[in-house]
Amino acid sequence: MRWHTEAVRNITVTVPDDVYRAARIHAAEQGSSVSALVGEHLRALADRDGEQRRLEAQQRRIQREIKRFRAGDGLSRDELHDRAVR
Numbered sequence: 001m002r003w004h005t006e007a008v009r010n011i012t013v014t015v016p017d018d019v020y021r022a023a024r025i026h027a028a029e030q031g032s033s034v035s036a037l038v039g040e041h042l043r044a045l046a047d048r049d050g051e052q053r054r055l056e057a058q059q060r061r062i063q064r065e066i067k068r069f070r071a072g073d074g075l076s077r078d079e080l081h082d083r084a085v086r
Contacts, residue, residue, distance in 0.1 A: 013038060 015023070023034045030037070075083065 020034070023037060027034045027037050
């Protein structure tokens, strides 16, 4: 767990008994704890959300740079094939 140097918060999560039992078994098989599993899952969600925001910002920036676009400006089928073969 990489949180030792970060500020941490305790949260309470309520789940059905069967989910809790399955999580404990999974955690034990991983040599971990349910708390660490939940923490890593939440960290992955936060990282994914950050990546999504970065990609959306990049898309907006690229779209602003495109001054004019016409479908006829694209490559022909043969040009696309030649490019893919290289």
